[in-house]
Amino acid sequence: MSLRRPIGNEIMAKKIIVIPDSFKACLSSYEVANIIKDALKAVIPDAEVITIPVSDGGEGLVDSYLTAVGGQKIALSTSGPYQERIDSFYGMINPQTAIIEMAASAGLTLVKDRPNPSLTTTYGVGELIIDAMNKGASTIILGLGGSATNDMGVGMAHCLGVQFFNRNHDLFLPVGGTLKEIKTINIDKLHPLIKKTKFIALCDVKNPLYGPQGAAFVYAKQKGANDAMILELDENMRQLALVLQKQFGMEVDFAGAGAAGGMTVSAKLFLHAEIKSGIETFLKMIKFQDLIKKADLIISGEGKFDSQSLSGKVIGGIAAEAAFAQVPLYALVGQKADMDEANYPQALKKVISLMEYSHSLADSFLNARFYLSKATKELAKSLFK
Missing domain, CATH: 3.40.50.10350 (Glycerate kinase; domain 1)
Structure with missing residues (x-):
């Protein structure tokens, strides 16, 4: 050439x-x-x-899209990684299309000197999604990257109406360190607008959910986990994967299941999201x-x-x-x-x-x-x- x-x-x-x-x-x-x-x-x-500043799905994704194709930045208060209230945001490219980066509510930059992926949650990402749907978005592009979490997206799912129960049938909000406590899941109260919304999850890694190349072993250390915590997080994901397979018939052995602390699993299961390459989607749009x-x-x-x-x-x-x-x-x-x-x-x-x-x-x-x-x-x- x-x-x-x-x-x-x-x-x-x-x-x-x-x-x-x-x-x-x-x-x-x-x-x-x-x-x-x-x-x-x-x-x-x-x-x-x-x-052309760009993001592969993590921090900076919203600004990249708004700069390249135009739109409006929406500011709102959401739960942060430790369930504290924070100032967050997402973008509306047009009245029907929203762009959300999970890092805006569950990002590593938000935990600063206190990273702990066994305690952090993606709950705030669900709040961003609800606000975007309520404002009329029928397509939501969700950037998976830059996360401080290892909760497989269950925090987001809980915010959207999915109920998680432990062995005593108590309803609770799981985090990375308590995923193994999930015994049953109820989706009857899933937000009604989810079915009317198309979700595109941007994911640029191919890691499996668990194992030597999985979310915990490859990414949890940079999120603050020590060796013992990495082992625990990996085992917790294995246990939840068994529950998902038993209750929903979901196999989690797809490429990219380990992205963003396993966020792709909840995106596929509860949002029926289409998983796409972040950079390929961006380059095509511009x-x-x-x-x-x-x-x-x-x-x-x-x-x-x-x-x-x-x-x-x-x-x-x-x-x-x-x-x-x-x-x-x-x-x-x-x-x-x-x-x-x-x-x-x-x-x-x-x-x-x-x-x-x-x-x-x-x-x-x-x-x-x-x-x-x-x-x-x-x-x-x-x-x-």
Whole structure:
């Protein structure tokens, strides 16, 4: 595949698309996009630089959609991860379509210095859904990512009317640490508007619900779990999976069941949600192929680049589109795992880590703006000077 207007190893370009994800716990996708843009313009003043901050389903999803396609941001109070009242939000793209990111009510950034996935809940996500339905949304896009939870979405389901009972037939609100106490489930009081609403759940990971590659073992540590808690959370999910299979005939061995602390399980069972790729859905909605037809270069980025980055996440999704349009892609990332570049997608020409410039991981976090700008300028000089 030939790239657009090559001259030796250089690419003479005037139109550059900047479409990064966030550097989690460091820089938002908006900050990343603007830092890259400013650095590019400093080296190539006459370049047309189009910024598209993006999210793969976690924090920043609502803002990404509203910026790209327009709409209204709706503010409201909901339960937070620990059932405290917080200021939350969602977006209305149009009068019939709402966009919700679960991180707005159950996100890791909301727990700050007190993460504990055995105690956190997705109840507030249900409150967002109810408000959107009451405002007339007949389609709800639900972003699964950036969660502080490991409750398999039962908190959300409880808010929407699903009743969970323990062995003593007591009604209770389960959390990650008490999923094994669920013995029976009643869906007779499920919110009536659920049946009239189409749900699309955005999920960009393929992890199973439990086991070595499941929600607890892969993601719970970053949510604050220690080794003992991880084992407990995994076992709790196994036990609830048995209840779901027995009562509803639901098999939870589908790819992505472990996303967002198992949130996809409740999304499928109680919302009958269609599970879709977050980045593919976003790129289709903004008509990305049309946008890059006349582009000469695409720059993306994310906090950590590893094998999962190429499996349905932001950089992987953009690489597929870039290859189809024959536009070269470069990625600027906070850090990257050791990978054979021969396994990169054809359009992905290089992955540049801020660790190549910083003195340590802590330094790269503290001075991410400086190193990202420096890396961008050096990339621009190597391509255009």
